[in-house]
Amino acid sequence: MEITETTEGAMGVAVLDGRLDTATAPATEAKLLAMLEKGGVIADLSAVRYVSSAGLRVLLKAAKQAKAAGRGFSVVGLQPAVREVFEISGFDKIIPAFDSRAAAAAG
Amino acid sequence: MEITETTEGAMGVAVLDGRLDTATAPATEAKLLAMLEKGGVIADLSAVRYVSSAGLRVLLKAAKQAKAAGRGFSVVGLQPAVREVFEISGFDKIIPAFDSRAAAAAG
Amino acid sequence: MEPAFHLRLAPSPGNVATLLDALEAYAEASALPPAVAMRLALIAEELAANVAMHATGASFFALSVRPAEGGLELAIEDDGPAFDPLGAAAPDTAAPLETREVGGLGVHFLREMTRAPRYERREGRNRLVCTLPLEA
Amino acid sequence: MEPAFHLRLAPSPGNVATLLDALEAYAEASALPPAVAMRLALIAEELAANVAMHATGASFFALSVRPAEGGLELAIEDDGPAFDPLGAAAPDTAAPLETREVGGLGVHFLREMTRAPRYERREGRNRLVCTLPLEA
Ligand SMILES: Nc1ncnc2c1ncn2[C@@H]1O[C@H](COP(=O)(O)OP(=O)(O)O)[C@@H](O)[C@H]1O
Ligand SMILES: Nc1ncnc2c1ncn2[C@@H]1O[C@H](COP(=O)(O)OP(=O)(O)O)[C@@H](O)[C@H]1O
Numbered sequence: 046m047e048i049t050e051t052t053e054g055a056m057g058v059a060v061l062d063g064r065l066d067t068a069t070a071p072a073t074e075a076k077l078l079a080m081l082e083k084g085g086v087i088a089d090l091s092a093v094r095y096v097s098s099a100g101l102r103v104l105l106k107a108a109k110q111a112k113a114a115g116r117g118f119s120v121v122g123l124q125p126a127v128r129e130v131f132e133i134s135g136f137d138k139i140i141p142a143f144d145s146r147a148a149a150a151a152g
Numbered sequence: 153m154e155i156t157e158t159t160e161g162a163m164g165v166a167v168l169d170g171r172l173d174t175a176t177a178p179a180t181e182a183k184l185l186a187m188l189e190k191g192g193v194i195a196d197l198s199a200v201r202y203v204s205s206a207g208l209r210v211l212l213k214a215a216k217q218a219k220a221a222g223r224g225f226s227v228v229g230l231q232p233a234v235r236e237v238f239e240i241s242g243f244d245k246i247i248p249a250f251d252s253r254a255a256a257a258a259g
Numbered sequence: 260m261e262p263a264f265h266l267r268l269a270p271s272p273g274n275v276a277t278l279l280d281a282l283e284a285y286a287e288a289s290a291l292p293p294a295v296a297m298r299l300a301l302i303a304e305e306l307a308a309n310v311a312m313h314a315t316g317a318s319f320f321a322l323s324v325r326p327a328e329g330g331l332e333l334a335i336e337d338d339g340p341a342f343d344p345l346g347a348a349a350p351d352t353a354a355p356l357e358t359r360e361v362g363g364l365g366v367h368f369l370r371e372m373t374r375a376p377r378y379e380r381r382e383g384r385n386r387l388v389c390t391l392p393l394e395a
Numbered sequence: 396m397e398p399a400f401h402l403r404l405a406p407s408p409g410n411v412a413t414l415l416d417a418l419e420a421y422a423e424a425s426a427l428p429p430a431v432a433m434r435l436a437l438i439a440e441e442l443a444a445n446v447a448m449h450a451t452g453a454s455f456f457a458l459s460v461r462p463a464e465g466g467l468e469l470a471i472e473d474d475g476p477a478f479d480p481l482g483a484a485a486p487d488t489a490a491p492l493e494t495r496e497v498g499g500l501g502v503h504f505l506r507e508m509t510r511a512p513r514y515e516r517r518e519g520r521n522r523l524v525c526t527l528p529l530e531a
Binding site for chain 3: 068095099101105106109125126129130138139140
């Protein structure tokens with residue numbers, strides 16, 4: 046998993062590239078939580094073709110921390126397979142998903 | 153396996169990146185033989201960490217075709233593991249190996 | 260019939276990644292549709308990670324895949340303590356963010372993505388079998 | 396002792412790549428020295444590719460790796476026609492380019508890189524066992 050940091054308006058953007066699974070969850074969690082210390086975060090999953098429950102756990106933790114701190118946390122660029130995982134797990138109803146970084150920053 | 157084509161002096165250089173094995177041998181062979189139609193070739197193996205006998209077969213074929221056409225064929229950048237394969241198979245004695253592209257072009 | 264894929268490994272977190280890499284290569288070699296390949300990896304990861312992290316004393320986990328009527332038959336085995344993943348409670352997938360719990364998703368994926376999952380304990384081994392439909 | 400790695404696949408060229416990917420991930424998870432990981436992959440590829448390409452009617456090839464005295468014990472099995480790779484002639488590794496033949500390198504690597512390779516035919520299966528030393 047490679048994570049590149051950039052910005053979109055006032056939001057931080059974490060561009061994830063790789064599988065978000067048991068092996069890559071710890072480093073991804075550390076990165077997202079560190080970015081959330083500084084402000085709202087958009088996780089760009091366009092280059093993520095696989096998210097397992099260990100990955101969902103990371104996103105849930107980030108969403109909860111963001112909520113507690115009164116900051117935004119959203120995802121963009123869900124691949125069809127990843128979208129299926131979000132839907133089956135009900136994550137589509139608790140983590141806002143947008144089509145583009147611009148839409149996420151505006152939302 | 154990714155193969156990028158460049159030049160060093162009058163020689164063509166094939167920069168190989170990946171495993172040179174059963175799966176990647178056919179495409180690599182096609183590429184090297186096509187380049188040898190045009191002139192001498194240096195195969196840069198700096199980014200190749202694995203060569204199997206299927207890979208050696210490709211290099212042998214290229215060396216033989218080069219010899220028949222009166223052209224040069226050499227390798228550069230052998231990783232320690234790849235060098236071991238060359239030595240055990242005796243390929244170190246039939247395919248010239250150089251430290252750098254410049255040395256190969258001069259040699 | 261011989262399985263098309265059978266991998267047995269010592270149950271470490273690192274070997275969960277080994278299993279996923281092998282499955283990804285197998286899915287490519289077998290030209291499985293991407294959605295099917297992802298579900299296969301998801302189910303395998305959940306169950307293998309459970310063994311690697313919770314099954315005290317287990318010496319291996321193993322996954323077999325064989326073509327069967329209506330899809331791929333998956334069988335996951337380990338020699339850890341008796342544990343029926345199908346006995347776990349389903350998560351509340353309608354809970355709001357504040358009260359949403361992590362965990363339990365593995366068995367939920369198993370129920371939602373596969374057909375006829377069944378568990379048995381035999382000769383000191385856990386064995387879970389299910390059918391993964393091939394439609395994308 | 397249970398093998399640390401056991402992979403059984405249908406014998407296709409694509410699955411030779413599956414085996415190599417799995418071995419690479421396993422070597423990483425087990426922190427094998429790179430030189431040892433390469434020799435392991437080399438031996439496995441040679442034997443698996445032979446089965447995939449020459450063993451008419453084989454339904455599988457399988458590789459087991461288990462820690463043993465002095466290194467890793469590798470066992471490669473298939474259910475193709477009886478074939479002893481150790482019976483093959485060694486290549487002339489001193490031949491000049493013009494007369495150098497391809498082929499036969501697989502068994503040469505096996506002899507040079509492993510210890511005590513032995514072949515047996517039993518119950519319709521070829522089984523080759525050898526020890527890969529762990530020193531880099
Ligand atoms: N293979 C297993 N052997 C023994 N206990 C297990 C096994 N798998 C899961 N468990 C137990 O069930 C609990 C819930 O598992 P699971 O729903 O997968 O959530 P988690 O994300 O914590 O692994 C674990 O915390 C563990 O106590
Ligand atoms: N597993 C096998 N079953 C039957 N025949 C085999 C097997 N492996 C090799 N052979 C035979 O031995 C010959 C030499 O094999 P090998 O030295 O590995 O060279 P090659 O590069 O042609 O595979 C093959 O061409 C084939 O006829």
